[in-house]
Amino acid sequence: ACGWVTVDSPTILLGSTVTASCTIQSNRCGGLEGEEIQITWRLNHESMSGSQHKSIEGAEVSNLTISHFNQTRAKLWCFVVGNSTPQRIGMAEIHAGYPPSKPENLTCMMNLSENCLTCHWDPGLDGHLPARVALKSSKSRGQCEVSQEAIPDCIPQAGQNDCTIPRRFLQLYQKMDIWVSVQNALGTAESEHLCIDPMDVAKLDPPVLKSIQSLPFQTDCISVAWEVAPTSSHIEQQCELRYMTHEDPGWTLVPNIVSPNLKTHHCGFLFGREYRFQMRCMRVTAMGYWSEWSPGWNFTTHEKAPAG
Amino acid sequence: ACGWVTVDSPTILLGSTVTASCTIQSNRCGGLEGEEIQITWRLNHESMSGSQHKSIEGAEVSNLTISHFNQTRAKLWCFVVGNSTPQRIGMAEIHAGYPPSKPENLTCMMNLSENCLTCHWDPGLDGHLPARVALKSSKSRGQCEVSQEAIPDCIPQAGQNDCTIPRRFLQLYQKMDIWVSVQNALGTAESEHLCIDPMDVAKLDPPVLKSIQSLPFQTDCISVAWEVAPTSSHIEQQCELRYMTHEDPGWTLVPNIVSPNLKTHHCGFLFGREYRFQMRCMRVTAMGYWSEWSPGWNFTTHEKAPAG
Amino acid sequence: PLPEFSGDQDFQQFLQKDLEYIRKIKGDVAQVQELVCTTLQLCNEEELMLVKQKLGISQAPLDQCHSKTFQDACFSQIRDGLQIYHGHLALLLQVLPAHSSRVDALRLDVSNLSTNIQQQMEDLGLNTVTYPKAEGQGTLPSLSSNFDRQASGFIIPANFKRFLEMSLRALRHLTTA
Numbered sequence: 050a051c052g053w054v055t056v057d058s059p060t061i062l063l064g065s066t067v068t069a070s071c072t073i074q075s076n077r078c079g080g081l082e083g084e085e086i087q088i089t090w091r092l093n094h095e096s097m098s099g100s101q102h103k104s105i106e107g108a109e110v111s112n113l114t115i116s117h118f119n120q121t122r123a124k125l126w127c128f129v130v131g132n133s134t135p136q137r138i139g140m141a142e143i144h145a146g147y148p149p150s151k152p153e154n155l156t157c158m159m160n161l162s163e164n165c166l167t168c169h170w171d172p173g174l175d176g177h178l179p180a181r182v183a184l185k186s187s188k189s190r191g192q193c194e195v196s197q198e199a200i201p202d203c204i205p206q207a208g209q210n211d212c213t214i215p216r217r218f219l220q221l222y223q224k225m226d227i228w229v230s231v232q233n234a235l236g237t238a239e240s241e242h243l244c245i246d247p248m249d250v251a252k253l254d255p256p257v258l259k260s261i262q263s264l265p266f267q268t269d270c271i272s273v274a275w276e277v278a279p280t281s282s283h284i285e286q287q288c289e290l291r292y293m294t295h296e297d298p299g300w301t302l303v304p305n306i307v308s309p310n311l312k313t314h315h316c317g318f319l320f321g322r323e324y325r326f327q328m329r330c331m332r333v334t335a336m337g338y339w340s341e342w343s344p345g346w347n348f349t350t351h352e353k354a355p356a357g
Numbered sequence: 358a359c360g361w362v363t364v365d366s367p368t369i370l371l372g373s374t375v376t377a378s379c380t381i382q383s384n385r386c387g388g389l390e391g392e393e394i395q396i397t398w399r400l401n402h403e404s405m406s407g408s409q410h411k412s413i414e415g416a417e418v419s420n421l422t423i424s425h426f427n428q429t430r431a432k433l434w435c436f437v438v439g440n441s442t443p444q445r446i447g448m449a450e451i452h453a454g455y456p457p458s459k460p461e462n463l464t465c466m467m468n469l470s471e472n473c474l475t476c477h478w479d480p481g482l483d484g485h486l487p488a489r490v491a492l493k494s495s496k497s498r499g500q501c502e503v504s505q506e507a508i509p510d511c512i513p514q515a516g517q518n519d520c521t522i523p524r525r526f527l528q529l530y531q532k533m534d535i536w537v538s539v540q541n542a543l544g545t546a547e548s549e550h551l552c553i554d555p556m557d558v559a560k561l562d563p564p565v566l567k568s569i570q571s572l573p574f575q576t577d578c579i580s581v582a583w584e585v586a587p588t589s590s591h592i593e594q595q596c597e598l599r600y601m602t603h604e605d606p607g608w609t610l611v612p613n614i615v616s617p618n619l620k621t622h623h624c625g626f627l628f629g630r631e632y633r634f635q636m637r638c639m640r641v642t643a644m645g646y647w648s649e650w651s652p653g654w655n656f657t658t659h660e661k662a663p664a665g
Numbered sequence: 666p667l668p669e670f671s672g673d674q675d676f677q678q679f680l681q682k683d684l685e686y687i688r689k690i691k692g693d694v695a696q697v698q699e700l701v702c703t704t705l706q707l708c709n710e711e712e713l714m715l716v717k718q719k720l721g722i723s724q725a726p727l728d729q730c731h732s733k734t735f736q737d738a739c740f741s742q743i744r745d746g747l748q749i750y751h752g753h754l755a756l757l758l759q760v761l762p763a764h765s766s767r768v769d770a771l772r773l774d775v776s777n778l779s780t781n782i783q784q785q786m787e788d789l790g791l792n793t794v795t796y797p798k799a800e801g802q803g804t805l806p807s808l809s810s811n812f813d814r815q816a817s818g819f820i821i822p823a824n825f826k827r828f829l830e831m832s833l834r835a836l837r838h839l840t841t842a
Contacts, residue, residue, distance in 0.1 A: 164770065190784050217773060222682040223781050246682070283688035359719050361810060387718050401706065432706055442711040448812040 051078035052138035054127045060178060060234035063145040067115045071099070071127030071139055074108045078129070078138070087130040093123050118145050121177040146177030148236030152210075152229040155240045158338060159251040161280040166219055166247045168203075169211040170229050170240055180233040184212040186225055193226040193244035200225075219247050252338035254278030256288060256328050259311075261348040270316035271350065275328055277308050278340070288330035290315070291342070294322050307333060320353040359386035360446030362435045368486065368542035371453040374424045379407070379435030379447055382416045386446075392439050399434040426453050429485035454485030456544030460518075460537040463548045466646055467559040469588040474527055474555045476511075477519040478537050478548055488541040492520040494533055501534040501552035508533075527555050560646040562586030564596060564636045567619075569656040578624035579658065583636055585616050586648070596638035598623075599650070602630050615641060628661040679785045680840050684833065686778050691829045693771045697757065698822050700764055707819040716816045720806050724824045725749045730835035737792040740782055743832050745795060747779035750825045753805055760818035 052073040061067060071088055075081040088111035090097040099113035111127070123143050128135040150173030157168040168184055183202035190197065203212035219225070225247065229240040257276050264272040277286055290303040290313060306313045308330065318324065327342040360381040369375060379396055383389040396419035398405040407421035419435070431451050436443040458481030465476040476492055491510035498505065511520035527533070533555065537548040564585050572580040585594055598611040598621060614621045616638065626632065635650040702708035710717075725746030729738035754775065757768045786793045808814045 191788060216770065219777075220780065221774065221777050222686045223777070223784065248682070248685070279692075283685055283692055285685075358809065359715065362812070385719075386715055388715060434706075436712075437715070441714070442709075444715040445707075445712045445812075445816070446715065447810070448815065450811065 050074070051081075052127065052129065054125060054139035054141040056125065056141045056143060059142060060144045060146075061118060062235065063121065063147060063177065064117050064119060065145075067113075067118045067125075067143060069099075069113045069115075069125055069141060071111045071113070072104065072108050073110075073127075073129055073138055074106075075129075076107075081129065081131060084131050089128045089130055089135065091126040091128065093120070118143070121145050144178055144234065146233065146235065147174065149176045149180055149231035149233050149238040150174040151238045152231060152240035155227070155229055155243055157227060157243060157245060157247070157250050159247040161251055161278075162254055164216040165213050166250075167211055167213045168227060168229075168243075172210050172231070173238075176231075176233050176235070178233040178235065180231055182229065182231050184214070184227065185230050186214060186218070186227040188220045189224045189226045189244065191224065193224050193242065196226050222246055222248050249332075249336040250338070251281070251284070251332070253281045253284065253286065253330050253332070253340040255340040255343040256286075256330050258326060258328060258343055258346040261326060261346060263351050264314070267351070267354045268316065269318045269320065269350070270314060271318055271348065273313050273315070273326060273328075274311060275313070275343075276311055277330060281330075281340075285309075285333040286330040287333045287335070288328055290326060290328045292324045292326045294319070294324055296322070318350050320350055323347055323349040358382070359389075360435060360437065362433060362447035362449045364433065364449045364451060367450060368452045368454075369426060370543065371429065371455060371485065372425050372427060373453075374422060375426045375433075375451060377407075377421045377423075377433055377449060379419045379421070380412065380416050381418075381435075381437055381446060382414075384415075386437070389437065389439060395438040397436045397438055397443065399436065401428070401431050426451070429453055452486055452542065454541065454543065455482065457484045457488055457539035457541050457546040458482040459546045460539060460548035463535070463537055463551055465535060465551060465553060465555070465558050467555040469559055469586075470562055472524040473521050474558075475519060475521045476535060476537075476551075480518050480539070481546075484539075484541045484543070486541040486543060488539055490537065490539050492522070492535070493538050494522060494526070494535040496528040497532045497534045497552065499532065501532050501550065504534050530554055530556050557640075557644040558646070559589070559592070559640065561589045561592065561594060561638050561640070561648040563648040563651040564594075564616075564638050566634060566636060566651055566654040569634060569654060571659050572622070575659070575662045576624065577626050577628065577658070578622060579626055579656065581621050581623075581634060581636075582619060583621070583651075584619055585638060589638075589648075593617075593641040594638040595641045595643070596636055598634060598636045600632045600634045602627070602632055604630070626658050628658055631655055631657040676789060677840065679789070680836055683778065683782065683785075684836055684840070686774070686781070687829050687833050687836070690771065690774050690778065691826060691833070693767075693774065694822050694826050694829065697761070697764075697767065697771060698819075698826070700761055700767070701757075701819050701822065704761060704763075705815045705818060707815060710819070710823055713816055713819060716813070717820050720808070720813060720817060720820070722753075722805065722817060722820050722824065725828055727828065727831045727835070730831060737786070738794075739835055740786050740791060741793060741795060743835070744779050744782040744786070746828055746832075747775050747782070750821070750828065751775045751779065753821045754825070756805065756808075756814065756821060757818055760815050 054069060054071045056069045073086055075086050086109040088101050088109060090099055090113050097113060099111035101111040104110045125141045125143055126137055127139040129138050152170040152172055155170040157166055159166050183204055185202055186200045187196040188198045200218045203214050205212040223246060224244050226242055226244055228242040231238050256278060259274040259276055261271055261273050286308040288306040290306060291300040293300045303315055326346045329340045329342045331339045362377060362379050364377045381394055383394050394417040396409050396417060398407055398421050407419035409419040412418045433449045433451055434445055435447040437446050460478040460480055463478040465474055467474050491512055493510055494508045495504040496506045508526045511522050513520040531554060532552050534550055534552055536550040539546050564583050567582040567584055569579055569581050594616040596614045598614055599608040601608045611623055634654045637648045637650045639647045727742050729736050729742050751772050754772050758765050808817055
C-alpha cells in the first residue's frame with residue numbers, strides 16, 4: 050500500500066499516552082515519485098507533527114506521541130505534504146475510556162400479571178467506551194452453589210439499566226443465579242450475584258374492595274369486603290387497609306389483615322363523614338414487594354342515631 | 358366408532374338448507390348394549406329432533422334437516438338419550454355465509470418519506486366466512502397488458518382494508534398492475550385492476566416556509582421565501598399559498614406558484630394586521646396528491662406609513 | 666423414610682412452595698376449563714361419560730399417595746403424573762388455537778413443577794425411581810374426529826384438576842404448619 054497508520058492500541062485508558070506511526074512508500078503512491086515527502090498529522094482537526102525518518106526499506110516513517118490523551122473518541126489522520134494540497138494517506142480511530150465499573154444494587158421484581166422478571170441495577174461510572182452489558186442468569190438449585198441450565202443473556206435497551214427476563218426462561222419456585230456483566234475493550238466487571246426464586250420477589254397485584262357497610266347497624270363500625278387479585282389468589286397474603294377523611298387528609302392504617310378471610314371489621318369511625326378506603330397486600334412471609342394500593346372506595350358513614 | 362355426525366357440506370350459503378345424519382352403532386358404545394337408543398340433536402344450545410330409523414347394518418340413524426340456516430357459525434351436536442344423562446356422541450361445525458363481494462374503489466398513494474405504496478379499498482359486503490384477502494401486484498410495462506415479475510401478496514392486518522407494499526417490491530417510474538383478491542370457501546372475487554406508476558400517485562411532503570417580509574418597504578406587498586420538501590426536490594411542483602387573518606378566518610388562496618422559483622410576491626395586504634400563511638404542493642402534471650399544508654407562519658404587516 | 670423429614674425446615678419450605686405452585690396451576694386449569702366451556706360448548710362432564718369411556722383417557726396414577734405412611738413413591742407419581750399431563754395438555758393447543766399462549770404458559774408451569782419436585786427429591790436424598798406405568802397409561806388414544814379431539818379437550822383438564830386436588834391433599838398431610 051501507499052501509506053498506512055498504526056497505533057500501539059486503538060483503545061486506551063483515558064489520559065494515557067498514544068504512540069502512532071505513519072509509513073509512506075512513495076514508490077507505491079502514484080504521483081509522489083521523486084517528491085520530497087513531508088509527513089504531518091491531524092488529531093480530528095488539530096494539526097500535529099511527529100518525528101520523521103527514513104526506514105531501512107527506504108520508506109518515510111513519522112512517529113507521533115500524544116500524552117495525556119483526553120478525548121474519548123478521535124480520528125488520527127496522516128497527511129503527506131507535497132506540491133499540491135496535503136493528501137490524507139492513512140487514518141486510525143482511537144477510543145479512550147476506563148474499564149467498566151462494577152454494577153451495584155442489583156434488584157429484581159417478578160411481575161405476576163405480565164409473568165416476567167425485571168431486574169434493575171446502578172451502572173456506576175461511564176467507561177466512555179462501547180460496552181456490552183448483559184443481565185446473565187442460570188437456573189440453579191439449593192443456594193445457587195451449582196449452576197444448571199444457562200439462560201440466554203438479557204440485553205438491556207441502549208442506555209437502560211434494567212432488563213426483563215421472559216417467563217419461558219424462568220424456573221418458578223426454584224432458585225436462579227442472576228448477575229450483571231459489563232464488558233468493554235479495557236476489561237470486564239460483574240455485579241454481586243443474586244440467588245433468588247422469582248416467586249420470592251413477586252410484586253402482587255392489588256386487591257379489590259368489593260363493598261363497605263356500616264355493621265352492626267347504627268354503630269361506629271364498618272365492615273369491608275375485599276378480594277385478592279386473581280393473579281395471586283394462590284398466594285397467602287397479609288394486607289393492610291388505610292382510610293382518610295377529606296377533613297384531615299392523613300391516612301390511618303389498619304395492618305395485619307390476613308387473606309383468605311375476605312371481610313374485615315373496624316370501629317371508631319365518625320358519624321356522617323365521607324371516608325376514602327384503599328388496601329394493599331404482600332406475601333404473608335413478607336418476601337417480595339407490597340402491591341400497589343387498590344383503587345380507592347369512598348364511603349359515607351350514617352348520621353349519629355338520635356339519642357334515647 | 359360408537360357414533361358420528363355427517364353433514365352434506367360444512368360451509369353453506371347463509372339461509373340455505375343443512376342436511377345432517379347421526380349414526381350410532383350401539384354395539385360399539387360400551388354401556389349402551391341392549392338399551393333402546395333414542396337420538397336427539399342440539400344446534401349450539403337449541404334442541405332439535407330428527408327422523409330416526411334403523412340402518413341395514415343395524416345401526417340407529419337420525420336424519421336432520423334445517424332449512425333457512427341463519428347462523429354464520431354453529432355446532433351441531435348429536436346426543437343419545439339413555440337411562441342416564443343424554444350423552445354427546447358426535448358433532449359437526451357448520452359455517453354459513455356468502456361468496457366474497459367484489460372489492461371497490463381501489464386507490465393507492467406513494468409515501469415519499471417512507472418510500473412505500475399504500476393501497477386502500479372498500480371491501481363490500483361481509484361474507485361472514487374466514488376469507489383470505491390479498492393485495493396482489495406485479496411489475497408490468499406499457500399499459501399493463503403483460504404482467505411481468507409477480508410481487509409477493511400484501512396481506513392486510515385482520516379487519517383492515519389497506520395494505521402497504523414496501524419499497525423493495527416496487528418498480529418506480531414504471532407501470533405496476535395492482536388489484537385486490539378475496540377468497541373464502543364459497544368463492545373468489547377480484548377488484549378492478551389499477552395500472553399505475555407509483556410515482557404518479559405520490560403524495561408530496563409539504564414545502565417549508567423560510568421567511569416572510571414586507572417588500573418593497575412600506576408597501577402593501579409581502580415576499581414569501583419557501584423551499585420544497587427534500588424528499589421531493591427532484592420533482593417539478595405546482596404549489597399554492599393560503600393566508601388568513603384572525604379577524605375574518607376564511608382562507609385566501611394564491612394558486613399556481615411553480616417550483617423551483619423559491620420566492621413569491623403578493624400585494625393587497627392590510628397594514629398592521631397579523632396574517633397566518635401556509636403552503637402546499639403537488640406534481641406540476643397534477644398527478645398524485647396534494648401534500649399536507651406546511652406548518653403555519655404568522656407575520657404581522659407593518660403599520661400604514663404616516664401620509665406626506 | 667419420609668416421616669422424620671417432615672419437621673426439617675428445608676423440606677417444609679419445599680412443601681410450601683409446591684403447595685402454592687399446585688394452587689396456582691389449579692387456578693389456571695380452571696380458567697382453561699372455562700375457555701373450553703365458552704369456546705367448545707363442552708361444560709358438563711356427565712354428557713361425556715360414554716365418549717370418555719370409548720376414548721379410554723385414564724387418570725394419571727396417585728395410588729401411592731393414598732396410604733397413611735407417606736412414600737417417596739407418591740412424590741415420584743406426582744412428578745410423573747405432571748409429565749403425563751404436560752404431554753396431554755398439548756392437545757389443547759389444537760382445540761383452543763386462539764388461546765395458545767395461555768395453554769403454553771400452563772404447560773410451562775406444569776413442567777417447571779415437575780422439574781422442581783425431581784430436583785428437590787434429589788436434594789433431600791429421596792428415592793427418585795420412576796414407577797412402571799400400566800400399559801397405554803400416559804399416552805393419548807388416536808383421536809380420529811374433531812369431536813373426539815374436542816371431547817378430549819374437556820376430559821384432560823377435568824382429569825388434571827382432580828389429579829391436582831389429590832396431590833394437594835397428599836402434600837398437606839406433610840406440612841406441620
